[in-house]
Amino acid sequence: MQAIELKSPGGLERLQVVERDDPGQPGRGEIRVRIHASSLNFHDYLVVTGKIPNADRRIPMADGAGVVESVGKGVEEFKVGDAVVSCFFPWWQEGGPMDGFASGVPGDGMDGYAREVAVTPAHWFTEAPRGYSHAEAATLTTAGLTAWRALVVDGGIKAGDTVLVQGTGGVSICALQMARAMGAEVIATSSCGAKMDRLKEMGASHVLNYKTEKKWGARVRELTGGRGVDIVVEVGGPGSLPQSIKAIKVGGHIALIGVLTGMIGEVPTAELMYRQARIQGVTVGSRRHQLDMIRALERIDMRPVIDRSFALDKIADAFRHQESGAHFGKICLEF
Numbered sequence: 001m002q003a004i005e006l007k008s009p010g011g012l013e014r015l016q017v018v019e020r021d022d023p024g025q026p027g028r029g030e031i032r033v034r035i036h037a038s039s040l041n042f043h044d045y046l047v048v049t050g051k052i053p054n055a056d057r058r059i060p061m062a063d064g065a066g067v068v069e070s071v072g073k074g075v076e077e078f079k080v081g082d083a084v085v086s087c088f089f090p091w092w093q094e095g096g097p098m099d100g101f102a103s104g105v106p107g108d109g110m111d112g113y114a115r116e117v118a119v120t121p122a123h124w125f126t127e128a129p130r131g132y133s134h135a136e137a138a139t140l141t142t143a144g145l146t147a148w149r150a151l152v153v154d155g156g157i158k159a160g161d162t163v164l165v166q167g168t169g170g171v172s173i174c175a176l177q178m179a180r181a182m183g184a185e186v187i188a189t190s191s192c193g194a195k196m197d198r199l200k201e202m203g204a205s206h207v208l209n210y211k212t213e214k215k216w217g218a219r220v221r222e223l224t225g226g227r228g229v230d231i232v233v234e235v236g237g238p239g240s241l242p243q244s245i246k247a248i249k250v251g252g253h254i255a256l257i258g259v260l261t262g263m264i265g266e267v268p269t270a271e272l273m274y275r276q277a278r279i280q281g282v283t284v285g286s287r288r289h290q291l292d293m294i295r296a297l298e299r300i301d302m303r304p305v306i307d308r309s310f311a312l313d314k315i316a317d318a319f320r321h322q323e324s325g326a327h328f329g330k331i332c333l334e335f
């Protein structure tokens with residue numbers, strides 16, 4: 001089978017196409033999946049650029065979607081021909097938060113899905129939403145489930161809530177779509193005029209330019225009548241968190257899902273205390289969360305936004321496109 005390997009210590013120029021032995025037929029409790037798509041995430045970017053060290057010849061990519069080719073003994077959940085999508089934390093099946101990274105994530109600590117065939121335990125996958133393409137399904141493993149957990153599992157979103165999303169990356173766009181589908185109002189931030197227009201077309205009530213309007217947190221409060229938003233999907237980290245705290249309502253929920261502006265920064269603790277707000281760190285979710293999300297997606301009118309797809313052997317170009325920041329929504333590999 002064809003696969004992508006990352007030579008240590010990493011770097012886009014060290015991604016290479018290789019031929020690996022076919023993994024063969026599944027054993028008891030396993031499935032064989034023909035992988036047809038993956039999608040790029042910031043976590044994958046950190047791996048392939050060497051910022052997260054990995055073993056030499058690691059196969060990258062956490063997201064994988066495809067078709068079940070055969071099932072091992074004892075597997076009852078899947079049958080040949082089923083469209084499936086991978087789980088980010090294969091070991092976190094259900095229950096409360098756990099350190100899934102300690103057991104390995106596909107593409108980080110174990111081989112991922114930049115390959116044509118995977119043989120894994122059956123519970124490493126779930127069925128994909130009916131009617132989704134493989135590329136659309138591949139966007140759900142990381143970005144889709146992170147948005148779902150931020151809004152639904154931890155945020156407890158309900159119709160009439162107001163949600164703040166930041167930027168136009170995969171999680172933020174998915175959160176906007178989910179929030180609108182659930183009857184919430186959305187306020188968004190961006191710094192690109194064309195992208196701001198697209199956010200409005202997708203249903204954002206207000207879009208703020210965070211570069212020209214530095215104190216956008218106060219502006220968000222004005223737009224909500226001084227109340228603040230119910231939920232913030234926080235992707236920036238230390239560079240944007242202070243403004244998110246200004247924007248949140250008393251008793252609101254901030255889902256901290258990214259650190260795009262850095263790993264360490266100052267937090268206005270007094271204001272956070274006054275707001276009585278909750279900051280919840282989010283690292284994707286469990287298989288149970290994914291099953292619940294997929295059941296919901298089959299009942300709401302939502303399709304993932306895919307900016308552009310690349311062939312498997314053009315994976316480095318795909319990451320360069322991600323690096324440029326020009327994308328709107330998800331970047332995928334299709335093969």
